[in-house]
Amino acid sequence: MNEVILKVENISKQYRLGEVGTGTISHDLNRWWAKIRRKEDPFLKIGETNDRSKKGSSDYVWALQDINFEVNRGEVVGIIGKNGAGKSTLLKILSRVTSPTTGSIKTRGRIASLLEVGTGFHPEMTGRENIYLNGAILGMTKKEITSKIDEIIEFSGCERYIDTPVKRYSSGMTVRLAFAVAAHLDPEILVVDEVLAVGDAEFQKKAIGKMQDMSQDGGRTVLFVSHNMAAVQNLCQRGIVMRNGKVFFQGNIEDSIQNYLKDNSTFETLSSYDNRIGSGVIKVIGASIYGESKNLKPQVGRSFHIELDIENPQEINSSQIFFDLKIDDQMGQRIAWLSNTIFNKELQNNVCKIIFKIDKLNLNHGGYYISTDVYVDRKRADWLQSAIYFEVIDGEYYNTGRDVPVSESRVLFDFDVNFY
Structure with missing residues (x-):
């Protein structure tokens, strides 16, 4: 029986439109009063489905609603859907960048994420310094990072600029270095958003090959978000199709792609x-x-x-x-x-x-x-x-x-x- 390395149970994420936080003191007081009485948050009942194409009547929207799935060790899962379907929000929750409004996540092992260009990099620090910084954020010791730094630099293709501040890198160079760090620091789960689209064709091929090796040889788990269906098909065994903040379909990758494309047509x-x-x-x-x-x-x-x-x-x-x-x-x-x-x-x-x-x-x-x-x-x-x-x-x-x-x-x- 395959070992479950990631389990997502009833994950939901609610946002208030046009405001930061809950928006008003009265809403905060209502939440606080419900909490001390051990009652449900009153504003969890009024949120609307995350359909960006329609005007709603509520200030609250469910970016994610009742998401449930499991991922086994060594599995490569593609998460696909239209813009605004909730893919990036889900990955941010899995990566602990933000917390869910309701639900829980159970994981075994370290999660490394690559969510957008320059994630976790300091623009004033050199590429080499950022490798150590990013590795430390992921929980690696300096000794572990030093043992792999030559391999990371070689894979990134940025050796000539490795001692130059990252603020002078192009977006493609930044993605190359960020992916090299995330892929070589041996995370049990690697989360990759659409960022690989910034890289050139040669690097995309190299990155996909690396993720395949991590899955097949290293037993690592990969969650991959992309609008490039050819890349998703080549890399993933299973797919999760999202629509309006909900899981619309789960299954093998061919059926998942068909459901996604037909939804667009x-x-x-x-x-x-x-x-x-x-x-x-x-x-x-x-x-x-x-x-x-x-x-x-x-x-x-x-x-x-x-x-x-x-x-x-x-x-x-x-x-x-x-x-x-x-x-x-x-x-x-x-x-x-x-x-x-x-x-x-x-x-x-x-x-x-x-x-x-x-x-x-x-x-x-x-x-x-x-x-x-x-x-x-x-x-x-x-x-x-x-x-x-x-x-x-x-x-x-x-x-x-x-x-x-x-x-x-x-x-x-x-x-x-x-x-x-």
Whole structure:
């Protein structure tokens, strides 16, 4: 039977919006009076779910609510979810940076955390001095740190600057050194937030390899938060999907990624899709993905259409309208990229359509996600990430008489664009 090294029981975290602490003396007195009478905190009953897209009626919000899970020794667990889902709050509680409002955490062994760029580093101290400082914070003796300092410096790739104050490091160099310290000081549990995204591709590969070695060879436990689904899939065996401060799904990593991506894909409700960025002078409010005709699914080797409904609330007389479509597979890896620029286009203030047509679809059967990006005169108007989901069914691409898989590596398409 696997040994449980981390157990989270009914963890919840409540915050008061717009204020520090409880906000008023009367609230503090109410809490104090309830406490001395051994009653429940009265403000724990009025908090709302952590849905950042909707306006609430309460000043209190549950950043986390009733979180329960267990992690075994040597397990690598990916924690995934949208921005604001509560991932970072959970990791801060696990790392003892903040305390939970309710619930308890039981751990065996030391926890090392890397939550943001420069965590635990003093900018005026050199890289070498910060290694000793960070190691001491993690509970290591000076002798233990000295025995590993050469290995830490070599792994970080910052040897030339190791005696330079950290305030002169780039964010990537800071992350390199911070991860090297956390990974080499032998913690039983390593907690890593999205910070690895700051590093370059070579360091990300190196860091993921190190975490795999820690888990497989050293029996260390890793909790990994990232929006890079390919990295999560390569590193983790199990996943926890969070939504609005609650655990939405737990299971193997493939099923977890599927649940997360499908949660992001609101095909029928693009007009109310809240996770968009841009000026809004043009918006993608609807989409239709189909094959040779509107009643047929996309099929390998056949014609393929992406039809977007565009809302332009005001009349636009633009010298340049740029449409960008990115197609990702179910693991979040980029498969194809379609883009087109419309010059000298005047749009009346109504809804119009743009249709991307591909004569011969060069994708394997399976599910895919589309991200849309629209620019008007080189200024971003509307951006939706992985908001449209579609499936491709089996078909024949090479005219061999049987279904033959086609390559999915950076697919290039010949396509037409029509604007109505």
